[in-house]
Amino acid sequence: MVTNRTFTMLKPDAVEKGHIGAILEKISVSGFRIVAMKLTQMTKNDAEAFYAVHKERPFFGELVEYMTRGPIVAAVLEKENAVEDFRTLIGATNPADAAEGTIRKLFANSISENAVHGSDSNDNAAIEGAFHFSGREMF
Ligand code: UDP
Numbered sequence: 001m002v003t004n005r006t007f008t009m010l011k012p013d014a015v016e017k018g019h020i021g022a023i024l025e026k027i028s029v030s031g032f033r034i035v036a037m038k039l040t041q042m043t044k045n046d047a048e049a050f051y052a053v054h055k056e057r058p059f060f061g062e063l064v065e066y067m068t069r070g071p072i073v074a075a076v077l078e079k080e081n082a083v084e085d086f087r088t089l090i091g092a093t094n095p096a097d098a099a100e101g102t103i104r105k106l107f108a109n110s111i112s113e114n115a116v117h118g119s120d121s122n123d124n125a126a127i128e129g130a131f132h133f134s135g136r137e138m139f
């Protein structure tokens with residue numbers, strides 16, 4: 001069911017540091033099923049569109065640079081209450097504020113390079129999943 005899906009990206013810093021396996025393990029043991037997944041790299045246009053909601057923010061240019069500098073892992077995940085539970089699993093945007101044991105606490109360096117993305121609503125989860133995957137790539 002669409003309402004039980006969320007969308008994630010393991011961001012360029014996490015991929016660069018070799019944390020794909022460790023982060024996917026945490027996601028898996030936390031009860032999320034992988035519906036779709038790929039290694040991909042966003043273009044400037046992709047990142048500007050994906051983060052369009054933030055385009056007036058002072059960090060927008062830096063965010064686009066960061067998100068396009070190397071490959072990411074994009075994935076759609078399924079679980080009851082997926083959006084909220086995944087936001088709990090990743091922790092606060094700023095890893096300094098993230099709870100112990102969360103993915104950002106464990107793997108992120110800073111509020112900008114924070115290892116992982118998680119959708120903030122069911123509607124955005126559907127939009128963001130469709131941004132990266134066709135229907136044939138979701139299982
Ligand atoms: N970000 C940043 N500086 C800030 C806030 C956010 O560089 O002061 C970046 C960070 O990578 C964050 C992304 O912009 O994950 C999107 O921000 P949002 O507020 O949506 O945080 P999230 O939903 O990812 O926790």
Ligand code: MG
Pocket residue numbers: 120
């Ligand atoms: Mg957000």
